Amino acid sequence: MYKAGIAGASGYTGYELLKLIHRHPQLEVGWLTSESSAGGVYSDLYPVDWDYPLISLEDGLARVGEVDVVFLCLPHAASMQAVKSFYDTGILAIDLSADFRLADPAIYTRWYGLEHTAQELLQVARYGLCELYREQIRGGQLIAVPGCYPTSVNLGLYPLAKAGWLGERVIVDSKSGVSGAGRKPKLDYHFVEANENITPYSVGYRHRHVAEMEQVLNSANGTAHQTRFLFTPHLLPVNRGILSTIYVDVPAGVTEDEIRGLYTESYDGEPFIHLIPAGKQASLGHTVHTNRCAIAITPADPSRPNGTEYIVTASLDNLIKGASGQALQNFNIVKGLDETAGLL
Amino acid sequence: MYKAGIAGASGYTGYELLKLIHRHPQLEVGWLTSESSAGGVYSDLYPVDWDYPLISLEDGLARVGEVDVVFLCLPHAASMQAVKSFYDTGILAIDLSADFRLADPAIYTRWYGLEHTAQELLQVARYGLCELYREQIRGGQLIAVPGCYPTSVNLGLYPLAKAGWLGERVIVDSKSGVSGAGRKPKLDYHFVEANENITPYSVGYRHRHVAEMEQVLNSANGTAHQTRFLFTPHLLPVNRGILSTIYVDVPAGVTEDEIRGLYTESYDGEPFIHLIPAGKQASLGHTVHTNRCAIAITPADPSRPNGTEYIVTASLDNLIKGASGQALQNFNIVKGLDETAGLL
Amino acid sequence: MYKAGIAGASGYTGYELLKLIHRHPQLEVGWLTSESSAGGVYSDLYPVDWDYPLISLEDGLARVGEVDVVFLCLPHAASMQAVKSFYDTGILAIDLSADFRLADPAIYTRWYGLEHTAQELLQVARYGLCELYREQIRGGQLIAVPGCYPTSVNLGLYPLAKAGWLGERVIVDSKSGVSGAGRKPKLDYHFVEANENITPYSVGYRHRHVAEMEQVLNSANGTAHQTRFLFTPHLLPVNRGILSTIYVDVPAGVTEDEIRGLYTESYDGEPFIHLIPAGKQASLGHTVHTNRCAIAITPADPSRPNGTEYIVTASLDNLIKGASGQALQNFNIVKGLDETAGLL
């Protein structure tokens, strides 16, 4: 039986991770930290009767020897030094923040507006997109769990990117449930404001998650092929789930069958990828409360058999496959367990 | 054309009042105050292009001569002195707070935990439950707009109370949309917490609105008959609307026909009361986005023709009939206008 | 006082139209038809106490002399002959179906899969997009009320189209509330299926509403400029409202200021167009329960001052500006009334 420490357990990703750990046959809770609630118990925070004590991050570090893995659910920037402290003890660190996702510190600085203060770890961090980088993850000691939006886009487009079939520009219109914005009360997420509404934000090339799409998809094919990702996220009046509707132009001459073949081959045997049959679309219903990503590919114009325009729809649960579930999937891979343990 | 000042225009009741005034053929906006946003314009606050400047309460008072009525949408306690200042200028003051609803200052202190500092006005304030007190309202200069929950209960039970047919105890199980809690972000009203949920709060005899039920219903019949109101409000995952499900025991011998007769007679010709036919229940769909109160009466046990147990269901829109619409209805009554002006 | 007949009053657009007529100072209800509920009263259908009798379409036609306008809220195909019958009596016919929106019967047949059997009326029908075609509407006797999705797109893009600045292809990612799908129960619209979900449908060039975008926008500029509209509608878990997120490429050299100038000029003084200031986006909150269309324009890349990529977001209430409100606005124009009557 492995034991897990969770640093920053008071947010939605921490809560979700706890629920998943309770289902995992080989993992149990070691300690939980919460800076704002240290000294209390978990049931102060959520409608549960789990009496786990909440300790400080410092105390968690002092008790690192009691656990086999530390999951860090801290905000970006705050995570940087915490990860380093845990990493230096030799423990497996699985970081759900953005701090170790981008390999190039200059790109990190450009998008996040601050200097990366643990750059040496960027070399050893593995980007934990399990279906694409399983081999690299296996030997990792520091895993950067991918962002929720990019996971939907990167899984949705990887087969095309690998074939070099993404055009110059891809348009990504994504819709996310409100839990993606965290648990801190704010007017935009007040029930009356978000309910019966949908709001675009950070439109164009403004959202930080574009960097993860560029990093993964523009390196998928050996050549220097570069695609720009015009990305518009929307706040959707649901608790959880992301749907990305993606507009792609493939090279002339590529057939629908070839494209479907790519996807089938890329994701053959993957337990958490649901390839949707032709003629149907991904919806949140395919994936919420699961660790799955559902992907559909549809030619834009049914009257043109070999047109170049395609719509990819991809959905996942932002708290599970887009965060805590994928974190646990990484843990399973690193420890050599059944990759689906705790995730069915 | 009359002009209105609105003190405290930045909350949901202020916003709703503005929308209603825009539909009113004889009323237009004079000035709007907002302590937190003074100096800005209304479109800073809501998704509208109304460029009304926002001024301070002090400036509103200085410009009282420009308007014919002041609607006060301030929090309780804060409203007390503001109402007094406006009232003393001789203008019609329509107060949406709780400060002038309770005739007895001792009862106010018991429920609100503070001294009433404008007690002399309690004598002149009229309780603006239009269907019941239309005559008193007509000559008023200070109107206390009733609370949202009690409006549903008082209209729902008044015919029974007037006949002296309310038993010793009435159980009121109410459900309210989140806008009833105001616009200030708080964890309970965060979308993710309130959505797909329902939460009881202030259960039993704890909620302040019980005082308004006692005041209205226990004085409806001449005798000293006293009913206790065991009241449980719930936070409902909708933007607006209140449904009260009310359990009443009538005296033995009273027939369903007699009860229906009471309601029909009490509300004959009322434009904003919707008496629902036997066998059907009130729902939010009957009243949201309207100034109406829908009321249904159902005997509890269909197998006992003249049983004593009845269920009354009553619904209204908490922001309209439960606040701003009723405020405007009071204005129409005081000014001798068509009572439905702006409210259809 | 004018009187209105409503043919097909039992659907959501009929219900909404009734509510709006109740607010209109110069229009009242004449008669209402419903094939499925003829012989009953309106309160059988909705949670209201309006006792309007429901008559058959045939009886409505026989009583055409009692009304000044007929609004037809019938399904497409069914509307064709009904419109003709009313039109032939000389009365003003305002048709909310798709049957008279497309000027070219061949295009109608292509998208709707059936022959147009009242082609002679296509010559006299006016496309009722009020802000663009006000002059033509004024003298009309047959008005085709535009579709909900195209109204958001056509108003959102018209200034660019008129300038000839729409590129070869525009991508339209639209999200619509469930009332857009009508009132007939179906598994897709069952609460449990649609709630906490979002589903794309008719992706690509498949949805009939593309034809209205082509017709309006490709004729906006005198030249033979043709734009294709790659359109993806989504079913959104809200009752009402459409948000269209639109991706446009303008010619190189065009500046953001020029574009904003076009919009300001095109919609100057329009009571129902809300141009959103730079840096903000349209949301449903801007327009639901109103007859307005809100439009925002944002350059995709803030780092490139004169880039060619823009995102237009446009929202409206599908039942009001996208149907019954726009129908009433057309009525006001034809009859020379205040265009906003009943619509504030």
Place this chain on the structure above:
Amino acid sequence: MYKAGIAGASGYTGYELLKLIHRHPQLEVGWLTSESSAGGVYSDLYPVDWDYPLISLEDGLARVGEVDVVFLCLPHAASMQAVKSFYDTGILAIDLSADFRLADPAIYTRWYGLEHTAQELLQVARYGLCELYREQIRGGQLIAVPGCYPTSVNLGLYPLAKAGWLGERVIVDSKSGVSGAGRKPKLDYHFVEANENITPYSVGYRHRHVAEMEQVLNSANGTAHQTRFLFTPHLLPVNRGILSTIYVDVPAGVTEDEIRGLYTESYDGEPFIHLIPAGKQASLGHTVHTNRCAIAITPADPSRPNGTEYIVTASLDNLIKGASGQALQNFNIVKGLDETAGLL
């Protein structure tokens, strides 16, 4: 590894049961029946990629030897004979319908309006309310899974009933998510009708589930004590979850401490009962997506230390603890497995 047959797998309880079985370490799917979809596969029905073939009930019966348990998710009346057929083969039958819940066939006939045609099995059926009847369940071959509403009420009141402290009449005001009404499209459950709404139905002593409350609670105490349950269910705009707000009068002299003691003792060590600390209430957030029932007890009047009025709030997930989860919990008990297997 045990194998399960599911008869009537196409409804929400069948779907939920499948999801739970996938998490169960010792149970897997044998066969699934669906009369309406026999010949197809499960992924025709739900947004999943599970390719289980759907067979007819008759074929399921023929293949009873392949499974160790049959879960029947059929409508009441239809379940009666199906249960008998399976039971007669000697297999464990776990019935989620209402057909074997009521021990007295006359009571069944009174509430369900039809003759019970398998009365001999009423003697052997065990009422599967696990926390109360664990011992009887253990040896059962036919388990009647309790109804969703009564499970919340019976667990919420059992300690009081056992002590003989329920008064003459208990008022139960329950609110249920829409999945409780099944998957068949109907106007009441159309998204636009149910969303932003709440509707009472079957008010008073009309709902069939009252019979299960009477059967369990009126037999809890040895004496002939009889309580009437005035029950009002409401349709709540959420997918899943039941909240029951229950108004109880205990005998004079009983203290709050004694009551809390009863609950603590009755549910000591129960893995699926969450007793909420004093001063807080049960909400759906406590229990949705779990097999738990959360229960809170609150004295109505905080100013009277030993008053007799109490409010009990109890919540559960209608599809899990109120149906499929409880079904699986019964399976675990009968087979002597860890009672929480598959249910965490």
